[in-house]
Amino acid sequence: MRFVPDEELTRLAATVHELLADADVPAAVRSWAAGESARGLEVLRRLAKVGVAGLAVPERFGGAGAGPVELVVVFEELGRHAVPGPLVESYAVVPALLAELAAAERWLPGIVAGEPATVAVAPHVPYALDADLATPFLVRDRTVHTGLPGARRESVDAARRLFELAPGEEVGPARQAFDLGVLCGAAQLVGLGRGMLELASAHVKQRKQFGRAVGEFQAVKHHLASVHVALELARPLVHGAAVTGTGADISAARVAAADAADRAARSALQVHGAIGYTLEYDLGLWLTKARALRSAWGTQSWHRERVLRSLSSR
Amino acid sequence: VDLDLPAATVAFRDEVREWLAANVPRTPLPPMDTRDGFARHREWERRLAAARLSAVTWPGEYGGRDASLLDWVVFEDEYWAAGAPGRVTANGVALLGSTLLALGTPEQRARILPRMARAEEVWAQAWSEPEAGSDLAAVRSRAVRADGGWILSGQKTWSSRAAFADRAFGLFRSDPAEPRHRGLTYLMFDLRADGVTVRPIPQLDGTAGFAELFLDDVFVPDADVIGEPGDGWRVAMSTASNERGLTLRSPGRFVAAAERLVELWRQRPDPALRDRVVDAWVGARAYRLYTLATVSRLAAGGRLGAESSVNKIFWSELDIALHETALELLGPDGELASDWQDGYLFALAGPIYAGTNEIQRDVVAERLLGLPRGGR
Numbered sequence A: 001m002r003f004v005p006d007e008e009l010t011r012l013a014a015t016v017h018e019l020l021a022d023a024d025v026p027a028a029v030r031s032w033a034a035g036e037s038a039r040g041l042e043v044l045r046r047l048a049k050v051g052v053a054g055l056a057v058p059e060r061f062g063g064a065g066a067g068p069v070e071l072v073v074v075f076e077e078l079g080r081h082a083v084p085g086p087l088v089e090s091y092a093v094v095p096a097l098l099a100e101l102a103a104a105e106r107w108l109p110g111i112v113a114g115e116p117a118t119v120a121v122a123p124h125v126p127y128a129l130d131a132d133l134a135t136p137f138l139v140r141d142r143t144v145h146t147g148l149p150g151a152r153r154e155s156v157d158a159a160r161r162l163f164e165l166a167p168g169e170e171v172g173p174a175r176q177a178f179d180l181g182v183l184c185g186a187a188q189l190v191g192l193g194r195g196m197l198e199l200a201s202a203h204v205k206q207r208k209q210f211g212r213a214v215g216e217f218q219a220v221k222h223h224l225a226s227v228h229v230a231l232e233l234a235r236p237l238v239h240g241a242a243v244t245g246t247g248a249d250i251s252a253a254r255v256a257a258a259d260a261a262d263r264a265a266r267s268a269l270q271v272h273g274a275i276g277y278t279l280e281y282d283l284g285l286w287l288t289k290a291r292a293l294r295s296a297w298g299t300q301s302w303h304r305e306r307v308l309r310s311l312s313s314r
Numbered sequence B: 001v002d003l004d005l006p007a008a009t010v011a012f013r014d015e016v017r018e019w020l021a022a023n024v025p026r027t028p029l030p031p032m033d034t035r036d037g038f039a040r041h042r043e044w045e046r047r048l049a050a051a052r053l054s055a056v057t058w059p060g061e062y063g064g065r066d067a068s069l070l071d072w073v074v075f076e077d078e079y080w081a082a083g084a085p086g087r088v089t090a091n092g093v094a095l096l097g098s099t100l101l102a103l104g105t106p107e108q109r110a111r112i113l114p115r116m117a118r119a120e121e122v123w124a125q126a127w128s129e130p131e132a133g134s135d136l137a138a139v140r141s142r143a144v145r146a147d148g149g150w151i152l153s154g155q156k157t158w159s160s161r162a163a164f165a166d167r168a169f170g171l172f173r174s175d176p177a178e179p180r181h182r183g184l185t186y187l188m189f190d191l192r193a194d195g196v197t198v199r200p201i202p203q204l205d206g207t208a209g210f211a212e213l214f215l216d217d218v219f220v221p222d223a224d225v226i227g228e229p230g231d232g233w234r235v236a237m238s239t240a241s242n243e244r245g246l247t248l249r250s251p252g253r254f255v256a257a258a259e260r261l262v263e264l265w266r267q268r269p270d271p272a273l274r275d276r277v278v279d280a281w282v283g284a285r286a287y288r289l290y291t292l293a294t295v296s297r298l299a300a301g302g303r304l305g306a307e308s309s310v311n312k313i314f315w316s317e318l319d320i321a322l323h324e325t326a327l328e329l330l331g332p333d334g335e336l337a338s339d340w341q342d343g344y345l346f347a348l349a350g351p352i353y354a355g356t357n358e359i360q361r362d363v364v365a366e367r368l369l370g371l372p373r374g375g376r
Helices: A007-021 A025-033 A038-049 A068-080 A087-098 A104-112 A178-206 A218-244 A247-277 A283-295 A300-312 B007-023 B035-050 B069-081 B090-103 B106-117 B232-245 B251-267 B271-299 B307-329 B331-335 B339-348 B357-368
Strands: A117-121 A135-140 A143-154 A161-173 B123-126 B142-146 B149-160 B167-173 B184-190 B196-201 B210-221
Touching (some): A007 A038, A007 A068, A025 A038, A025 A283, A068 A178, A068 A218, A087 A135, A087 A178, A104 A117, A117 A143, A135 A161, A178 A218, A178 A247, A178 A283, A218 B271, A218 B307, A218 B357, A247 A283, A247 B271, A300 B251, A300 B271, B007 B069, B090 B123, B090 B232, B142 B167, B149 B167, B149 B184, B167 B232, B184 B232, B251 B271, B251 B307, B271 B307, B307 B331, B307 B339
Parallel strands (some): A117 A135, B123 B167
Antiparallel strands (some): A143 A161, B123 B149, B142 B149, B149 B210, B167 B184
16 A cells, blocks of 8 residues: 555656746736636646646547546646646546547547647536637536537636537537546645645745734634645545545545635635735635635535435445 | 555454454443543453554564554554444553654663553653643653662643553653753653652543642652653654654544444434534544555655644544534433543543644644744
């Protein structure tokens, strides 16, 4: 048993982190939200170059053929930097949906190269992200269709550009890919929480009140320590669910991850004070994304119910 | 990243499971912190020791099995799932034992550990003093040099197991000229020695789980100093890290309690309590997986530092939430004496002992998040 990422995977995570730390992701998020996708798409292309886009795509389509464990480690880094775009959709769900279909050849090589794809999965994922600039798919009645973008819906996260989809042509029978979306979303939430904790820790070290750094005050320390505990305990649930792949474990991971991210958001906002509440400051990019992801890929209530159902039926 | 148990661990788990099924007392023992209960728990420890299951991670020469930390996690899973008795030897085995293995002399290990493993000597901790609680470095009890040893005097308090235990360990100020963390010496002493008065203190549940110790010129030989005189703080911190970190509260205890909670939910499903039941179960699973990650890191040569504070905060708060939920599920019977009620009262102490959670949060913020040290 070795229940921590090995060196290779740790290195991949570090590569993704360094790439994103240098990419001025917050600027890309802001322009993405304003409908200017060039900067964001450039980030996605750079991620594709280091193998992130093709990570879970089978090798015969140019991907790495990796599994959920590799995905969750990378998705934590994507969340940590609040990367915009249909990430869960492009890197996890659509490859899983298409991999065994004849249509895979048509779309998967593009995904590996960094062209985004998106998907709506009834009933929990009714809207597709960025359907105007990604290849949209729609899962309905256990069938994959191409998607025809319809009305735009506003998300609390301005960088999540949601679209209603109508079914286009039929692509093939849908494999179970919803849980992989839930799992990667959970990893992204842990990363979002970690990103907010890092922002908050940096802020309270330099912000002075009453003649000293506010991070010296116990009330502030304890907020952030509690966030750290919640995130550190959520991560192993995500890794464990990636290993076992059961619906109940994935739901358990998601419940803990979303609650930890929520705690991170609330505490980070609180210790920032008013500056954190402004549109200009970066915290909101993380905070609104965490809030949005909490409602996407199943609600907390639905996931808790699934955990309990599985416990009661043993 | 995997969760596959090696074949040797699976074999060990099966052996432990079988042994427990044949040996765990059918009716629960009387409370540990009563005279009769203490004796019965000591007997139980002797049975465990005869099967070499009382300190599985210790080397074979001291009564253990050289079990890996992973084996220990699995042992604990089985132990608590089987509903086996609480461990009256925990202060000794988990705290002092770990310290002796890390920093004791070969003579000390050979003399003390086998007797500890067989519960021939049950140990109490003697950390706190009336003026030194969270601020442990403020201890005032003195150790004064004497011919061949030290003379101890002063007062210890909240000394777990001391009401009925045989020996105790703690910190004493051996050089009053040195400030706080320096000039402290880690000493072991006999609770029945001349000059020791033990005054049991009843806890919330009515049993004497801890005691006050009055030391009036108690002689301790040099052989019972752990580490160098004056180096006691460092020695104590090695024990504290074990206590908070890994060995005092295994995941098995919480996983077993969460399973019982789910069983209670099946009997009395109250929809208003659904989220709390799920969260308790998820929390126990999280703590188990977190521990397995820690075990993996240690096996790869990592060290347990301030991370142990993360554990302690988490399990102590999980324990209370879990037992509160059970009492709620019991409805009006939640008030009645029951195992859940006992567990609840026990859990209430968790955020206080082994370093309060306020101190642990300071440690997390300062050492793991890099926040500046400041006034408490």
